[in-house]
Amino acid sequence: MTSGSLPEDPRWVKSIRLIPPSLGDNTADADRLVTALNRAMGTTRIQISLEQFRELPDMLRRWQYQAKAVVFKSDPQTGILVHLAPPDDTTCLCGLAVDLGSTRVVLRLVDLAAGTTLGERVFDNPQIAVGPDILARIHYADTPSGLSRLRQLIIDGIQTELARLCQDCGVFPDRIHLAAISGNTAMTHLFLGITPRWMIREPYIPATNQPGLFTAAELGLTLSANARVFIFPNVGSYFGGDLISGMLYADLDQREETAMIVDVGTNAEVVLGNRDWMIACAGAAGPALEGGMSRMGTTAGPGVIDRVAIDPKTLTFDIHTIADAPPRGICGSGVIDLAAALFLSGMVDIRGKLRPERCGNRFQVQNGLAHLIIVPAESSATGKDLSISQADLDSLIRSKAAMYTILETLAASVGIQLENLSTFFVAGTFGAYIDPRSAITIGMIPDLALSCYQSLGNSSLGGAARILTDPPCLDRVNPIRDSITYLELNVNQDFMNRFSAAKFLPHTDRSRFPSVPLPPDHTGN
């Protein structure tokens, strides 16, 4: 072996030691580096920019033919020389992972050499100012300069927040050499300044599902001179790169046993599979799920109720709020806890209807609609009763029924019983906060052992970060994308039958939920 990288480089940063040229080995400078990089990366080609060709001869001689190289790949065979630093460089070589949510954007700065996280920053997607939801933005993109304004909003937002994040971490943005960005298909289009208009018109065609790799400069991001930005591919209009990133993060493509990933954000997205096959569905499949969970829940914050328990005997409410502040609202996980507790205490029946005789003075009728007081006015932060209405409960029942029906339909399409899954990943905010026990109790998710449930956290961000710190992950992205079979959920008679059966607590078929105890008054009388 005449030259090469040190073996201990499992990152995109490679320590390169070249044998200096001699009369017996007059390989050109760049070719010498290319050979070493190909060996270090397992590639057959290395892309070197014109500017790098110009700098190489002097750099290599100044550094005695040693260097640190930040590299990346545009495909499994093609390496890209992103940055060359002196062999004894001690400044941090950084990467930026971005979860490009339509509501919230999360930035994570990583140390490319160490593979560690340097810091994170969350901010509201500034495009909200133009359109609160993605559909409004897609329509806005069709107005004059609309698309470029939307693009500029998100680029500027990232750049501004990144500057703060960099300051917090004590690094300069020009030390960021790689970025990986995952978002849903529409967000990806808007970020790239590509029209999403054909995604919402029959036959629902994205401009691209595989945008690939760009320089930061062409995207309008000011990172290092030659920084590269990897954009996660999409499967289609309704199945985006954020989910592919999540599948990578969960190593779904490497598992022998079949696992399920559920991601409930603005939409519900579900993937089922293992290293041999993957099937997915997404979008507004169950009409009831739309806006259901999200409309009811308050954004998490101090005073928001996130845990509810009810003593089945005394019917005493045990309420926990974030930061233990006086209660001012309830978030999604709180609502699910509440519904489960109401059911187990017999305060709602198996249809989710409030039972006045069990609710006592917590039951009220306002404007002809039944309500349950969760926190009376004298204990709440707002000075008003915090209550949940029968309509809210009905909406929750429809949401959970839709969710369960989607899971069941997807599993049934490949002949799998939900009860036989050994791993069930719950992604996103939903996964981070809900109590699986409560979600099982209301029949939202299947009755698996609690050890089967794993919260993935922000899997979209996690997958993007892995691209930056774990090079073999990059080569897995397109195979994951290509192996997904997308199931178009038809709301047909089968689906409606399953949906109807799931609109009870926990289900009309109680044998599916053996772990859920019978409520005190299970006859519903």
Place this chain on the structure above:
Amino acid sequence: MTSGSLPEDPRWVKSIRLIPPSLGDNTADADRLVTALNRAMGTTRIQISLEQFRELPDMLRRWQYQAKAVVFKSDPQTGILVHLAPPDDTTCLCGLAVDLGSTRVVLRLVDLAAGTTLGERVFDNPQIAVGPDILARIHYADTPSGLSRLRQLIIDGIQTELARLCQDCGVFPDRIHLAAISGNTAMTHLFLGITPRWMIREPYIPATNQPGLFTAAELGLTLSANARVFIFPNVGSYFGGDLISGMLYADLDQREETAMIVDVGTNAEVVLGNRDWMIACAGAAGPALEGGMSRMGTTAGPGVIDRVAIDPKTLTFDIHTIADAPPRGICGSGVIDLAAALFLSGMVDIRGKLRPERCGNRFQVQNGLAHLIIVPAESSATGKDLSISQADLDSLIRSKAAMYTILETLAASVGIQLENLSTFFVAGTFGAYIDPRSAITIGMIPDLALSCYQSLGNSSLGGAARILTDPPCLDRVNPIRDSITYLELNVNQDFMNRFSAAKFLPHTDRSRFPSVPLPPDHTGN
């Protein structure tokens, strides 16, 4: 087959017909195009620029999912979408081939779709103003701003002359989508603005031997928005892309029988090989060859003697000048003709020495040096005698001996007898003008049947043009480069023995030149 290009597209211009999207086939727009282009090009990946992603959706719909695409490859697996035009576009899609000579630069404009030549333009390399030869320029490149000035000179020169060429051809430079440029290693470096300084310092290392593909914009060339420029690779400091281009042009890599290519420009470069192997040598191998031929010859032009014959009986000179104008000088091909005729008529002996007794009143001694009057003052355009000195003849003998010795040494290194070659290509101006019969007579090239000799013309330009009009040629360039064994010509005892033996007309070993008749006075008395 659902979509694709028409089968009759053996060019870089592909006519694409896509099946429009439908609910049953919701492939993204770009992905749909990528599939068709991969099929048309035999690639597995297609690079699409951000700007193209942005334009694609509207373009494809406007053109009913049909288009003309100008494509290229960055490697055998990776296609590049360079330009997209309407399916019924009738304007010419152009390519530019450049022979980047250190003395002269030649531009050729081609029609990418038809594969035809639109026009050519030749101009002096404007870098001559800074340094007449390449060594002077390499030194100048080391001065402050020297490199960037040299780069700007050649870029501006090409741009200016290209504008004229385009005007002559009735096209606009922004219709040029592809360019292919071949030059020697130093010229390639100067063109790219990469320092050539380490090429002339031991151990003689170029910055790069495989610069690859660039956008016209990054090189400073104003062609079409997304135009790509292919730069021929080099083998090393002394074996450049112009020669690789020439080997491609001669199809050396596809021949079953071994052939030789000789290119005499500023240096002599020789390649020997076939489809299985290639061996090459180049540079200032024979000390006598340096400046020999080129110093003596005048640049071709009206009145320059290009053909000379002498009646061996009457010793009458039969002289031909370019454009039949009154003689004012003699070019390289004329000198070789003259030397052969002098030898066959017995006016020089086998050492190339003038024989006063045969030369008659054409023999003169000026300043102690023997001369032969070719054209007396009364017939010449200058009003002075046109003559050749014994020193000129000695220099020619050394040059031809060095040439033959290089050919012989290269052939001997692979155990081949020059006499057994079936094809002998003579490239460049040298090849275009010399009379092989005369070159054989003086023993400069081996005594093969005249049908074995083929003049290649400007093979560097020819190879560059083939890259633009014959796509499979592109994939042959790197294999040619990689299969060349470069022979470092050591001026050792073997070489000097061969050189000494070749310093006679035609050679000390007359059996090698059976076709050359014995001169009237072959004893040399």
